[in-house]
Amino acid sequence: MRRLFISLFAILFLFSCAHQLSVHQINTKNISVDTYSGSVDSAIQVIVKPYRDSIANDMSKLVTVSATSLVKAKPESKLTNLVSDIILEAATNYCISQNMKIKPDASYVNYGGLRASLPQGEITVGRIFELMPFENEIVLIHISGESILRMGERIAIRGGEGVAGIKLGIRDEKLATLLVGGKVVDPSALYWLATNDYIANGGDQMSMFSNPADRIDTKIKIRDTLIEIMANRYKRDGIIDIKEDGRIYNEQ
Amino acid sequence: MGEFIMSNRRTFLKQSVIGGGALSLGLFPSELFASGELVKLTIMHTNDMHCHIDPFPADHAEFPGKGGLIRIATMVNQARKENPNLLLLDAGDMFQGTPYFNYFKGDLILKVMSKMGYDAGTVGNHEFDNGLNDILSAFKYANFPIVSSNYDFSDTILADHIVPFHILKKGKIKIGIYGLGIELDGLVGKLNYGNTQYLDPVKMAQKIEFLLKKEHSCDLVICLSHLGYSFEQNKISDMTLAPQTRYTDLIIGGHTHSFLKKPSVLKNADGKPILVNQAGWAALAMGKIEFIFDQTGKLNEPVAILDNL
Numbered sequence: 381m382r383r384l385f386i387s388l389f390a391i392l393f394l395f396s397c398a399h400q401l402s403v404h405q406i407n408t409k410n411i412s413v414d415t416y417s418g419s420v421d422s423a424i425q426v427i428v429k430p431y432r433d434s435i436a437n438d439m440s441k442l443v444t445v446s447a448t449s450l451v452k453a454k455p456e457s458k459l460t461n462l463v464s465d466i467i468l469e470a471a472t473n474y475c476i477s478q479n480m481k482i483k484p485d486a487s488y489v490n491y492g493g494l495r496a497s498l499p500q501g502e503i504t505v506g507r508i509f510e511l512m513p514f515e516n517e518i519v520l521i522h523i524s525g526e527s528i529l530r531m532g533e534r535i536a537i538r539g540g541e542g543v544a545g546i547k548l549g550i551r552d553e554k555l556a557t558l559l560v561g562g563k564v565v566d567p568s569a570l571y572w573l574a575t576n577d578y579i580a581n582g583g584d585q586m587s588m589f590s591n592p593a594d595r596i597d598t599k600i601k602i603r604d605t606l607i608e609i610m611a612n613r614y615k616r617d618g619i620i621d622i623k624e625d626g627r628i629y630n631e632q
Numbered sequence: 633m634g635e636f637i638m639s640n641r642r643t644f645l646k647q648s649v650i651g652g653g654a655l656s657l658g659l660f661p662s663e664l665f666a667s668g669e670l671v672k673l674t675i676m677h678t679n680d681m682h683c684h685i686d687p688f689p690a691d692h693a694e695f696p697g698k699g700g701l702i703r704i705a706t707m708v709n710q711a712r713k714e715n716p717n718l719l720l721l722d723a724g725d726m727f728q729g730t731p732y733f734n735y736f737k738g739d740l741i742l743k744v745m746s747k748m749g750y751d752a753g754t755v756g757n758h759e760f761d762n763g764l765n766d767i768l769s770a771f772k773y774a775n776f777p778i779v780s781s782n783y784d785f786s787d788t789i790l791a792d793h794i795v796p797f798h799i800l801k802k803g804k805i806k807i808g809i810y811g812l813g814i815e816l817d818g819l820v821g822k823l824n825y826g827n828t829q830y831l832d833p834v835k836m837a838q839k840i841e842f843l844l845k846k847e848h849s850c851d852l853v854i855c856l857s858h859l860g861y862s863f864e865q866n867k868i869s870d871m872t873l874a875p876q877t878r879y880t881d882l883i884i885g886g887h888t889h890s891f892l893k894k895p896s897v898l899k900n901a902d903g904k905p906i907l908v909n910q911a912g913w914a915a916l917a918m919g920k921i922e923f924i925f926d927q928t929g930k931l932n933e934p935v936a937i938l939d940n941l
Contacts, residue, residue: 399927399929400849400850400851401671401804401805401806401851401852401925401926401927401929402851402925402926402929403852403881403923403924403925403926403935404670404924404925404926404935404936405660405923405924405935405936405937405938406907406921406922406923406924406935406936406937406938407921407922407924407938407939407940407941408894408895408907408909408919408920408921408922408937408938408939408940408941409894409919409920409921409939409940409941410891410892410893410894410895410909410911410917410918410919410920411707411917411918411919411920412698412916412917413687413698413699413700413703413704413707413915413916413917413918414695414697414698414699414916419706420702420703420705420706421702421705421706421709421748423747424701424702424705424744424747424748425702427740427743427744427747428685428686428702428740428744431732431735431736431740432686434735435731435732435735438731439731449693450693451693451694495682495729496692496694497692497693497694498693499689499691499692499693500693501691506689506731509730509731509734510729510730513682513728513729513730513731513733513734514728514761515734515761515762577821578821581821581822581823582818583818583819583820583821584818584819585818587818
């Protein structure tokens with residue numbers, strides 16, 4: 381009798397508790413959106429269309445025409461080289477236009493900051509927005525050769541990044557060779573490096589760029605300068621045919 | 633006596649499932665759902681959409697004509713017809729990546745996500761790209777909560793606009809959702825995040841998951857994480873977080889743009905299964921996970937996890 385009472389009490393207790401559901405089975409599927417073809421949700425279209433139309437005209441403007449597709453890769457690639465070269469050129473032009481007695485030595489572009497590839501054939505403003513969606517600006521920092529070497533070591537660990545004005549050899553993820561302007565880096569000398577404000581502000585763990593001897597914020601938007609310089613080159617020289625030039629290479 | 637009924641019932645249910653040869657497919661007889669013995673929650677999730685509302689252009693070098701939130705909207709509509717108990721979630725980095733963001737900041741992506749019926753989102757590092765003011769102005773268009781448990785916004789203009797966790801019900805299922813963000817220092821400019829304080833994600837996860845499962849009696853606890861799937865360095869990630877949790881059932885991740893073939897199944901601190909998933913980026917993929925709950929309390933463990941949808 382006592383046992384029955386305890387059992388009844390236990391059952392009552394069980395059922396009086398707030399009943400929390402238990403998971404019995406889990407079914408999963410990660411779906412690729414590329415294979416899906418269905419009709420587009422009209423309610424979403426109604427929201428998006430006016431926005432899409434208002435920027436379509438700007439985005440379809442031609443910037444340049446490329447003989448090949450430009451895809452980023454390590455240790456170097458056509459895309460990282462192109463962007464790094466343009467940033468060094470834009471920084472150099474800026475110093476000339478401001479009558480500064482500064483000639484930037486090199487440029488550094490963080491690999492992760494290039495967000496899309498560029499196609500073979502026509503490259504529109506829209507494509508440059510995809511490549512460089514950020515509102516980042518060119519910054520010049522005056523840093524020691526020692527910092528340049530630290531940068532080289534970081535690039536070596538990462539297997540490559542975007543650079544211009546630099547030749548860099550990697551062996552076993554370590555920096556083996558580093559030349560700036562064709563010369564061996566002097567750790568105690570100062571160099572002018574062009575990069576973006578994100579990196580100059582300590583982004584992407586590039587702490588060697590913190591506390592530079594001097595810093596110039598050009599206020600030049602990188603996306604704007606990419607469009608301008610590429611469009612000018614196209615008008616002047618026609619189709620671009622970017623080549624890799626071995627500026628970053630793996631040593632045996 | 634109760635135990636007797638339970639084990640008999642369990643045997644009956646198992647037999648009824650195995651009987652049809654359906655267990656290998658993970659299918660249950662529909663009468664178990666109809667009678668209310670089993671209930672199903674469908675979760676669909678995205679991450680790192682980066683304003684990819686439209687598909688990539690047809691001549692795009694890597695993803696020609698692929699992806700697009702506008703397509704995901706249709707997929708979600710279809711899934712919602714199949715199961716109204718549908719939870720739509722995002723793990724951050726909604727902002728930045730297409731001209732939609734450059735021209736209209738975060739406004740359009742949040743308008744679209746709101747129309748799609750997202751249930752919750754979290755704060756990725758790129759949400760900070762134009763600073764706190766632009767987060768505030770865009771979040772005004774979100775009709776769903778943005779959760780973050782380890783960013784303390786209390787000393788910022790976002791204090792009243794981001795919640796540490798969110799609890800909701802889908803049918804009879806009570807779900808608790810919390811959010812974790814990546815360390816901002818070194819990743820986001822100080823000017824952009826202002827007085828936002830980054831708190832230890834593991835401690836906050838443990839605190840909030842306990843609160844959700846034990847105090848609020850949630851049936852399911854989900855973490856929306858923008859920590860990243862895993863790192864070579866010794867840095868907190870979804871894969872290192874999961875074994876340190878006890879009450880989280882699913883981590884929906886982001887940041888590392890990882891295209892997982894299927895969710896990773898790990899063991900939590902109590903040796904119970906926890907799922908970690910991530911769906912690439914740019915609305916090129918989406919995760920779909922069904923949780924089937926036993927309402928009778930008789931059928932529970934061990935939980936079967938099948939990549940079968």
